[in-house]
Amino acid sequence: xxxxxxxxxxxxxxxxxxxxxxxxxxxxxxxxxxxxxxxxxxxxxxxxxxxxxxxxxxxxxxxxxxxxxxxxxxxxxxxxxxxxxxxxxxxxxxxxxxxxxxxxxxxxxxxxxxxxxxxxxxxxxxxxxxxxxxxxxxxxxxxxxxxxxxxxxxxxxxxxxxxxxxxxxxxxxxxxxxxxxxxxxxxxxxxxxxxxxx
Ligand SMILES: C[S@@+](CC[C@H](N)C(=O)[O-])C[C@H]1O[C@@H](n2cnc3c(N)ncnc32)[C@H](O)[C@@H]1O
Numbered sequence: 001x002x003x004x005x006x007x008x009x010x011x012x013x014x015x016x017x018x019x020x021x022x023x024x025x026x027x028x029x030x031x032x033x034x035x036x037x038x039x040x041x042x043x044x045x046x047x048x049x050x051x052x053x054x055x056x057x058x059x060x061x062x063x064x065x066x067x068x069x070x071x072x073x074x075x076x077x078x079x080x081x082x083x084x085x086x087x088x089x090x091x092x093x094x095x096x097x098x099x100x101x102x103x104x105x106x107x108x109x110x111x112x113x114x115x116x117x118x119x120x121x122x123x124x125x126x127x128x129x130x131x132x133x134x135x136x137x138x139x140x141x142x143x144x145x146x147x148x149x150x151x152x153x154x155x156x157x158x159x160x161x162x163x164x165x166x167x168x169x170x171x172x173x174x175x176x177x178x179x180x181x182x183x184x185x186x187x188x189x190x191x192x193x194x195x196x197x198x
Contacts, residue, residue, distance in 0.1 A: 012126045014080045015078065023081060026122070030058070030059070038062065042195070043066060047070045048070055048073070049115065050118045052076075053081075053124075055084070055085070057081075057086070059119065059121060060088070060098055061088055061092075071099070077105075082101065105127050105133045106129070108137070111140070114140050114142070115140055118146070122150070122152065123151075125155055125160050134173065134176055135176050146197050147196045149195075152192075153190050153192050166183045180197040
């Protein structure tokens with residue numbers, strides 16, 4: 001396996017020392033995406049939020065700071081990511097305000113219509129079946145709740161075979177049942193933000 005392939009594998013499913021180091025780097029590198037969402041005002045105090053593919057746990061930490069009365073849940077299918085996320089949020093975990101579990105987006109271990117907001121940063125291009133995985137996200141989202149994906153466009157183009165265009169993504173979300181779909185591009189940063197409102 002080439003070095004590039006190994007790094008991609010570690011980004012997809014961080015493991016051990018190398019995975020942990022990558023999670024720390026991603027915490028710093030992706031914090032601007034969390035800021036983008038916070039500045040948009042999408043997260044309200046009191047919201048029950050799920051961060052899918054929570055990685056090193058920095059997004060959970062930032063969302064918890066601005067959401068004093070709410071709860072933040074994180075899931076990630078990497079054991080290492082769960083460990084790092086719990087460590088990064090240890091005080092809130094101890095208080096029961098932050099809950100991190102090892103789980104795949106394909107089978108989210110929460111009941112129907114449980115979350116007000118669901119975020120997924122730099123992760124959806126790794127998901128095994130975007131159509132059924134977004135359907136699973138829809139299941140756990142409350143009526144009127146928002147699902148927010150942010151990713152670098154070049155990574156979407158590199159990793160994904162379908163759902164690369166805005167129209168394909170919009171149709172997927174609408175077919176699943178989202179009432180409103182907004183897709184914004186930050187051309188300077190090369191980021192795409194997809195918001196589906198149930
Ligand atoms: C590139 S990292 C991004 C981590 C974090 N969201 C951030 O922005 O720093 C991708 C994360 O998605 C997780 N992931 C990939 N596929 C997943 C799946 N099917 N279910 C849950 N988590 C997944 C990986 O384990 C990894 O922690």
